Amino acid sequence: MEYKIGYLGPKGTFTQQAAEQLMPDNHQMIPYPSIADVLIAADEGEVDAAVVPIENSIEGSVNLTVDFLAHQVELYIVKEVVVPVSHSLLVNKGVALHDVEVVASHPQAIAQCRQFLREFVPSAITETVHSTAKAAEMIHESKSTKMAAIGTVLAAEIYDLNILAANIQDRTNNNTRFVLVTKKRDELVEYVSTPHEPWKTSILVTLGKDYPGALYEVLRSFAEEEIDLTKIESRPTKKQLGSYHFFIDLQGHIDDPSVQRALAHVKKTGSTLQYLGSYQLLTFVPAKKSS
Numbered sequence: 001m002e003y004k005i006g007y008l009g010p011k012g013t014f015t016q017q018a019a020e021q022l023m024p025d026n027h028q029m030i031p032y033p034s035i036a037d038v039l040i041a042a043d044e045g046e047v048d049a050a051v052v053p054i055e056n057s058i059e060g061s062v063n064l065t066v067d068f069l070a071h072q073v074e075l076y077i078v079k080e081v082v083v084p085v086s087h088s089l090l091v092n093k094g095v096a097l098h099d100v101e102v103v104a105s106h107p108q109a110i111a112q113c114r115q116f117l118r119e120f121v122p123s124a125i126t127e128t129v130h131s132t133a134k135a136a137e138m139i140h141e142s143k144s145t146k147m148a149a150i151g152t153v154l155a156a157e158i159y160d161l162n163i164l165a166a167n168i169q170d171r172t173n174n175n176t177r178f179v180l181v182t183k184k185r186d187e188l189v190e191y192v193s194t195p196h197e198p199w200k201t202s203i204l205v206t207l208g209k210d211y212p213g214a215l216y217e218v219l220r221s222f223a224e225e226e227i228d229l230t231k232i233e234s235r236p237t238k239k240q241l242g243s244y245h246f247f248i249d250l251q252g253h254i255d256d257p258s259v260q261r262a263l264a265h266v267k268k269t270g271s272t273l274q275y276l277g278s279y280q281l282l283t284f285v286p287a288k289k290s291s
């Protein structure tokens with residue numbers, strides 16, 4: 001089967017690397033200019049599935065992705081991969097560090113390199129664009145001698161840029177989680193899942209009404225079934241100030257009896273549930289260095 005897979009492009013993003021590992025066979029890989037565009041394309045059936053970043057170890061959730069999954073689209077996570085993210089400072093040939101007046105990149109990438117920027121290009125201003133590779137492409141096309149991009153080594157090759165500094169993120173151990181999301185949940189889960197890997201489930205819980213211990217009651221539902229939560233995060237419902245939903249990742253599959261019992265208990269507390277998918281983690285294999 002050949003699927004159409006959308007990803008946050010252009011060519012040379014970390015998302016492209018994630019997409020190639022999540023869907024390794026000969027699928028049609030289609031770059032989209034922004035996270036919103038690729039998620040809408042998957043929601044409207046223009047592509048079979050989309051690959052987007054969802055969480056970073058330095059900067060936390062990619063809010064745009066999380067909020068889109070909650071409010072804007074009806075898509076399910078069917079697989080995840082954690083990609084080690086190493087950023088480089090990219091410039092056109094002949095440009096030196098002291099020439100750099102503007103540093104462009106994805107906001108998450110800029111945020112992951114704050115210390116480097118403060119130390120080495122303190123007077124440069126930052127410009128945010130939709131992806132790291134977009135910044136690289138922009139610098140290449142403008143032939144700018146004053147701009148640098150934060151991006152991948154792959155983008156340096158694609159857009160013919162020099163690497164002024166490598167590994168510039170604030171922590172060496174920098175990882176981003178990417179997810180494969182689709183409307184064709186059952187078909188794609190079957191396509192990407194493997195027999196013995198453990199499952200995770202993502203849900204969105206909205207408390208029925210606010211009372212002392214409301215969240216505690218929800219959490220107790222999982223504790224009593226001995227279900228391990230791997231993430232819990234609150235995001236505004238966007239309806240009014242002080243109103244939140246909780247994004248919960250838990251270990252187990254939605255069909256596991258203990259998960260079913262816990263979710264039934266959550267509903268009894270008056271909370272509403274939105275199912276975001278049960279999926280497995282794909283182990284990322286770093287690319288071999290080309291000689």
Ligand SMILES: O=C(O)C(=O)C[C@]1(C(=O)O)C=C[C@@H](O)C=C1
Binds near residue numbers: 016062176
């Ligand atoms: O711009 C890219 O290369 C992306 O894939 C996006 C993205 C992100 O949104 O987090 C991915 C990994 C890094 O954390 C920085 C940027």
